[in-house]
Amino acid sequence: MFTKSIAVEYGPFGIRCNCIVPSTIRSPMIEPYLQDEKSRELLESSFPLRRIGNTSDISGAVVYLCSDDANWITGTTLTIDGGISAK
Numbered sequence: 001m002f003t004k005s006i007a008v009e010y011g012p013f014g015i016r017c018n019c020i021v022p023s024t025i026r027s028p029m030i031e032p033y034l035q036d037e038k039s040r041e042l043l044e045s046s047f048p049l050r051r052i053g054n055t056s057d058i059s060g061a062v063v064y065l066c067s068d069d070a071n072w073i074t075g076t077t078l079t080i081d082g083g084i085s086a087k
Contacts, residue, residue: 007075016074018065023081025053050081057082 006017024030032051034040044050061080064070066076079085 003077004075011074016071018070018073018075019077020058020061020065021077021079021081022058023047023053023079023084025055025058027055038059039047046084046087047081051082052084053080 003017003019006015010017024047026034030052033043040052044052058080061078065073065078
């Protein structure tokens with residue numbers, strides 16, 4: 001709701017606001033967990049795309065939302081989760 005509120009309040013000034021909701025992304029925080037092959041396979045198997053997200057999976061969406069191609073998009077929440085929320 002915060003994203004929608006900002007979008008409504010600042011839209012008249014040409015300011016867009018969107019929210020990205022990522023799932024598990026490969027990072028130093030989870031790297032120790034991923035070093036264990038069984039743990040990594042278990043985690044990957046929980047995603048419909050059968051892999052853990054990378055930072056590039058998120059950055060592409062950020063670049064798009066910041067581009068002129070998305071100039072009619074505001075107040076949106078974009079879930080980037082490898083399909084886990086669809087399960």
